[in-house]
Amino acid sequence: QKEVEQDPGPLSVPEGAIVSLNCTYSNSAFQYFMWYRQYSRKGPELLMYTYSSGNKEDGRFTAQVDKSSKYISLFIRDSQPSDSATYLCAMLRGYSSASKIIFGSGTRLSIRP
């Protein structure tokens, strides 16, 4: 069993819809939770990170962490065609310069104009 599980999609929604992306994890040692966006033929870019349980909002994006359920979510409001990409959840055991990121397999998202 993988440490981080993510539905690969693909997920296709109309422009303006609210998108919900989710991951589950098995290792309770994870403390930092991140979402990366990866466009085709590009490297991942950090969208948001949160520490421990709770919500964090940044513009149209909201990240939620529920450590008791080992479940994290990313919500995208007012989705745009430019949001079409692969979204990777990622986790760290500790946020030091030596911490290696554990990624989910990614969810492919397509926003239809």
Place this chain on the structure above:
Amino acid sequence: GAGVSQSPRYKVAKRGQDVALRCDPISGHVSLFWYQQALGQGPEFLTYFQNEAQLDKSGLPSDRFFAERPEGSVSTLKIQRTQQEDSAVYLCASSLGRDGYTFGSGTRLTVV
């Protein structure tokens, strides 16, 4: 430079050939990571450098994989006697401590 630069962007190798992939991190970034991303999968950790010291190579899949960063800046990932299962995108990321990781665009390796 402004970002992490990787070269070549694409590499086609015949099975059994040796390849070398280069990563030029952001100037001054102490930490450097290599990841392997298979088609349709998330990146998987290969190895980590702090300056010139390779502190973690637990993700290297076999002894055919070798990485170095001799002067603490540019890093090279070398794969000897390439196999078809080595076909993947190889991503490099650099970090200045707690500032987060910046990834390069990767090298897409195809072994035929």
